[in-house]
Amino acid sequence: MKTFEEKWTAWLDDQLSGRELSEFEASLPDKAAAHVEKAEAKKLGELLKRELSAHPLKNEEFFSHQLRERIVQESGEQRRERAPRSPTSSWWTIPRLLWAGTTSLAVFLICTVFVMRQERPPEESQYLTQILNARVDPVVSPNGTVSIFEVKQDRVTVLWTEGLQTLPADYAAK
Amino acid sequence: MQTEATLAQSDVSELDLVKRCQSGDTEAFDELVTRYRTRVFGMIYNMVHSEQDAWDLAQDSFLKAWKSIGRFRGQSSFYTWIYRIVMNVTIDWLRKKKIKGGDAEFDDSIQLREIDPASKTVPKTEALPHQAMERDEIRARIEKAIGQLSPEHRAVILMKEIDDMQYHEIAEALGCSIGTVMSRLFYARKKLQSLLRDVYENV
Numbered sequence: 001m002k003t004f005e006e007k008w009t010a011w012l013d014d015q016l017s018g019r020e021l022s023e024f025e026a027s028l029p030d031k032a033a034a035h036v037e038k039a040e041a042k043k044l045g046e047l048l049k050r051e052l053s054a055h056p057l058k059n060e061e062f063f064s065h066q067l068r069e070r071i072v073q074e075s076g077e078q079r080r081e082r083a084p085r086s087p088t089s090s091w092w093t094i095p096r097l098l099w100a101g102t103t104s105l106a107v108f109l110i111c112t113v114f115v116m117r118q119e120r121p122p123e124e125s126q127y128l129t130q131i132l133n134a135r136v137d138p139v140v141s142p143n144g145t146v147s148i149f150e151v152k153q154d155r156v157t158v159l160w161t162e163g164l165q166t167l168p169a170d171y172a173a174k
Numbered sequence: 175m176q177t178e179a180t181l182a183q184s185d186v187s188e189l190d191l192v193k194r195c196q197s198g199d200t201e202a203f204d205e206l207v208t209r210y211r212t213r214v215f216g217m218i219y220n221m222v223h224s225e226q227d228a229w230d231l232a233q234d235s236f237l238k239a240w241k242s243i244g245r246f247r248g249q250s251s252f253y254t255w256i257y258r259i260v261m262n263v264t265i266d267w268l269r270k271k272k273i274k275g276g277d278a279e280f281d282d283s284i285q286l287r288e289i290d291p292a293s294k295t296v297p298k299t300e301a302l303p304h305q306a307m308e309r310d311e312i313r314a315r316i317e318k319a320i321g322q323l324s325p326e327h328r329a330v331i332l333m334k335e336i337d338d339m340q341y342h343e344i345a346e347a348l349g350c351s352i353g354t355v356m357s358r359l360f361y362a363r364k365k366l367q368s369l370l371r372d373v374y375e376n377v
Contacts, residue, residue: 002353005360006357006360008360009359009360009363012363015341040374043374043375044367044374047377048316048331049335049336051313054216055216056212056216057211057216058225060208063215063229064211067207067236067237068200068204070233071203071237074241
């Protein structure tokens, strides 16, 4: 079932015929006014066609050229997006793995030997021996005390003296 | 519905060109663009009233057509199919423009500024300056009146009156029913008749 608007439009565009046309025209309250409006609609159509149908596209060739460029650009981007990622690098081949393993082992051994040499406890210095063997003369320094702090790992020795009147001759390093 | 294709161009059928496009032939697509670019541009221009915007939207429409040409099944003509893309692109653009508040369709100064005095509607060899001015004014009146229609009503009246498209073709291009097309046509005509009566009565 067509609405009035649909029938009116079809009537204006001469799309009604036969029974449909006669029924519609019979239903119009003012047939003369309707025909005037139909004529006006035709004039409007002609005006629009005359004034709007000829807007030119300037630089037609440039339009196509620009479009081609965009298509090429877009296609390139799409290809890059679709392209499968490069296969995983075959750098870790068996010979390379063996080479890397051997090298790592050699480096490990060198480092181990070096570290072990470094960690060998140093021989007690002559200076320290003198200190340990020294005695504080209680007559000369009745309140004298000598303390020794030693961290062999760090090769640090601290000699802490208090209340000495004179430094024992034995303390002098030779 | 006529195309701008010449007889020589028509030697290669539209369907053949479409098939070649679907297999990635850009030259075939170029041929289709050459056939329809003027009409597509003209239609968009009448919708947006700006040459630069019409150019960009026509470019976007053709690019979109190229991307989706694989989905064209040949159930309608290529022109109707591409018109659907054109209308989607243009109507979306008009809606966004309106939402952004940049819709200057009713601004007289802009309307007049955008009219190209050298446009084809002014026959340079025949029209006198005052006649050219008169035509510019008429055109400005028409564009202003069309600017008062919604994008959908604009599309319908332009496709019907300028491109002589049938109701079913317009419906296909806009993705709506024939009844909706006829109804929109009814209201668009009524509106334009009320706005342009003095123009078409006196021209």
